[in-house]
Amino acid sequence: MKVLVTGFGPYGGYSENPSGEAVGLLPEVAAKELPGLELVTAVLPVSFRRAREELLGLLDSERPDAYVGVGLGPGAAHLRIERVAVNLADARTPDEDGEQPVDEPIDPEGPAAYFSTLPVKAIVRRLREEGIPAALSYSAGTFLCNYVMYLGLHHSSRRGYPLRAGFVHVPLSHRQAASLGRDWSGIPPSMSVETVVRGLLVVLRVAVERFEAGDERVTV
Numbered sequence: 001m002k003v004l005v006t007g008f009g010p011y012g013g014y015s016e017n018p019s020g021e022a023v024g025l026l027p028e029v030a031a032k033e034l035p036g037l038e039l040v041t042a043v044l045p046v047s048f049r050r051a052r053e054e055l056l057g058l059l060d061s062e063r064p065d066a067y068v069g070v071g072l073g074p075g076a077a078h079l080r081i082e083r084v085a086v087n088l089a090d091a092r093t094p095d096e097d098g099e100q101p102v103d104e105p106i107d108p109e110g111p112a113a114y115f116s117t118l119p120v121k122a123i124v125r126r127l128r129e130e131g132i133p134a135a136l137s138y139s140a141g142t143f144l145c146n147y148v149m150y151l152g153l154h155h156s157s158r159r160g161y162p163l164r165a166g167f168v169h170v171p172l173s174h175r176q177a178a179s180l181g182r183d184w185s186g187i188p189p190s191m192s193v194e195t196v197v198r199g200l201l202v203v204l205r206v207a208v209e210r211f212e213a214g215d216e217r218v219t220v
């Protein structure tokens with residue numbers, strides 16, 4: 001099974017992005033722990049135009065069986081397994097190229113939303129069993145993370161590949177939380193990048209198990 005996993009680079013006030021850091025560490029760990037998996041990784045820029053070009057280019061050149069997007073969700077206290085991507089780009093702040101779409105559809109011809117086609121509940125269950133805090137989430141926002149999740153699912157629906165696609169939001173890293181926090185009450189929740197990497201391995205393991213078992217069910 002071939003899986004594309006993408007993280008994001010720095011953006012806005014975040015000079016580091018733990019999603020990109022974790023995705024960068026993933027190939028070495030996955031080679032040991034999931035030897036049968038063909039893994040392709042990339043760190044996307046936080047730019048609507050360039051992220052779209054890179055992601056669609058990778059989906060077409062690599063033709064992965066599954067796509068897992070990963071991004072930073074500042075304020076998240078656990079891994080958020082996203083369930084829905086909406087056809088909306090509504091940026092509160094400009095992207096890294098200064099573009100700021102407001103109230104724009106991602107594709108005027110596309111459906112209002114797509115559900116993740118990863119086995120999201122099985123993933124959450126397995127993460128918790130392995131001691132990693134995780135929960136389902138019903139909004140990936142309206143910025144780049146929702147954008148790449150929608151694009152992945154839209155591509156899957158239109159072209160037939162990847163067969164499965166979904167998205168994981170990760171908390172700030174401990175280092176970020178330590179430097180961003182102002183006082184006792186102002187420390188945001190955080191997770192170590194190592195735990196995020198372990199969590200992504202679990203996501204991949206569950207996806208591979210389902211795929212290899214020919215299990216067509218989604219969600220459960």
Ligand code: PCA
Pocket residue numbers: 008011017019046070071072073140141142143144145146
């Ligand atoms: N998080 C942002 C964009 C890039 C990232 O890592 C988001 O949640 O949309």
